[in-house]
Amino acid sequence: MLLRENIYDLLRGDILACRFAPGDEMREQDLAERYSVSRQPVRDALLRLQREHLVTVQPRQGYRVTPISLSDARDLLRFRLALEPACVLEAIEGAPDSVLKSLDEFRRFSGSHEDFITYNRGFHTALAHASGNRRMATALCDLIGQADRLVRVSISNLKGHDPAKLVAEHVALIDAMQSRETRTAARIIKAHIGATEKRVLPALKRNAVIVEERSL
Numbered sequence: 001m002l003l004r005e006n007i008y009d010l011l012r013g014d015i016l017a018c019r020f021a022p023g024d025e026m027r028e029q030d031l032a033e034r035y036s037v038s039r040q041p042v043r044d045a046l047l048r049l050q051r052e053h054l055v056t057v058q059p060r061q062g063y064r065v066t067p068i069s070l071s072d073a074r075d076l077l078r079f080r081l082a083l084e085p086a087c088v089l090e091a092i093e094g095a096p097d098s099v100l101k102s103l104d105e106f107r108r109f110s111g112s113h114e115d116f117i118t119y120n121r122g123f124h125t126a127l128a129h130a131s132g133n134r135r136m137a138t139a140l141c142d143l144i145g146q147a148d149r150l151v152r153v154s155i156s157n158l159k160g161h162d163p164a165k166l167v168a169e170h171v172a173l174i175d176a177m178q179s180r181e182t183r184t185a186a187r188i189i190k191a192h193i194g195a196t197e198k199r200v201l202p203a204l205k206r207n208a209v210i211v212e213e214r215s216l
Contacts, residue, residue: 008045015054016148027062077197079145082118085189091130092180099130105175109167116163150200
C-alpha cells in the first residue's frame with residue numbers, strides 16, 4: 001500500500017473514532033510529526049478528507065475536523081434510510097443461502113462500547129456486500145464509515161448504555177433475511193434506522209461541540 005493511502009486511512013480512522021473530536025484544529029506539521037511522515041502525504045490525505053466533508057480548510061490557519069451538524073446527521077441518516085433497505089432487498093432476492101448464513105456471526109456480541117462500534121460497522125458492511133450490487137455496496141459502506149461518530153452518540157443515548165437492544169434488532173433482521181421474508185426485513189431495517197435517528201438527533205442538540213448549520 002502506498003504511504004499516502006496509509007496516512008489517509010490512519011487519519012480518517014482517527015477522525016471517525018473521535019480521537020480528533022469534531023471541531024478540533026489540525027496542522028500539517030503536527031500531523032506529520034504524529035504519523036512520522038513528511039507533510040506531503042498528510043496534505044494529500046487532508047484534501048481527500050475535505051472532499052468527504054470530514055475536514056474543512058481554514059485559510060492561513062490550517063484545517064479543522066468538520067463538526068457534526070444536525071442537518072448533516074439528518075441527511076446522512078435519510079440517505080441511509082433510502083439505500084440500506086434496498087441493499088437488504090437485493091440480498092434477499094439474489095444472495096445465495098451461504099451468504100445469508102454468514103450473517104450468523106453477528107447474532108452475538110460482548111465487549112466494550114468501542115468493540116460495539118467495530119461489530120456494528122461489520123454487520124452493516126456485511127449487509128451492503130450481501131446485496132451483490134457493487135455500486136450500492138460502495139455507497140452504503142461509505143455512509144456506514146461516516147456514521148461511526150453518530151453511532152457513538154447513539155450508544156451514549158441508550159438507556160443504561162447497553163447495546164443489547166441494537167443487537168436484538170440485528171438478530172431479528174438476520175432471521176427475516178434468512179427466511180427471505182422481504183416485507184418483514186424491510187420493516188425491521190427501516191425501524192432500526194428510524195430509531196437511530198430518534199436517539200442521535202436529540203443527543204446532538206445537547207452536545208456543545210456539535211453545531212447546527214445556519215441557512216444562508
